[in-house]
Amino acid sequence: MTTPRDLIITALERAAEHAVEPGDLSLALAAAEAVDLLAAGAVALDGGLLVPGGHREITDPLLAEAASALVRRPPYETPGAWLWRRGRGLTDGYLTGLEAEGEAVRERHRNWLVRHTRTVLTESAARRRAADRLAADEPVLAALTKALGLRGGPEADAAPGVTDPAAARVLATLDDALAELAAERLRRSRRQADAAAENVRRGY
Known part of the structure; x- marks a missing residue:
């Protein structure tokens, strides 16, 4: 198992109590990938840049995909650039991977007004390992x-x-990226509220 897989399993496990925005989770998954790649020696942090290391064999397909996505020529990239680039849509990729391996399924729900789906974890060794790792305060x-x-x-x-x-540098960069994303959501919400108020003022 990898840290990104443990993270998305944990997020799904706790979704009923705390739903995480897909964009936030995607950034965190990219950070988790970077930490695992650092631990595997597939990349190193040199002068604030992620510099690819030796070609280590990585058996997890999504983590191998992450390794192949590293910028391999100067000027390389910062952890922040990696989070925004690699993180784009990453939540969907990991959900698809869990479903393909039978570790999660999509359940369809319908009420009188709307129909929606949600991803639910199945009982699996991966789920138990993620729970054990979380309980151990890794x-x-x-x-x-x-x-x-x-x-x-x-x-x-x-x-x-x-x-x-x-790893601490990557995680600190994640905190900054999440704060930036939250600020952008707030700005967008305020613009929408201002536009709605302007429409009311004009009689629309």
Whole structure:
């Protein structure tokens, strides 16, 4: 298992209590990929840039895809650039992967007004491993779930710190990216509210 898979399983597990925006989750998945690639030696953080390392064999298909997506020629890219580029639509990719492996299914629901689907986890070894890792307060997964608001109160305060400097840098960059995305959502909401108020003022 990989950190991104454990993260999306955890997000689905806690969706009823705290739904995560797909954009936020995509950024966090890209950060999780970067941390796993750093741990595997497939990339290194050099002077603030993600520099590809040796060609290590990576068996997980989505993490192998992430490794192949690294910028392999100078000037390389920063962790922030990686998050925004790699993270685009990444949630859908991981959901598709879980469904293909039978670790999640889409359930269809319908009421008198709307029809919708949701992704539900199946009972699997992957689900149990993710739960065990979360319960053990593994530092990287703890930091990722805290960034997404999946850990709150005393649970978040008790989360252990990440000691690897490169991983900590990636996770700090994730915090900045999530804050930037939240600010953009707020600006968009205010523009929509202002436009609606202007329409009311004009009599529309």
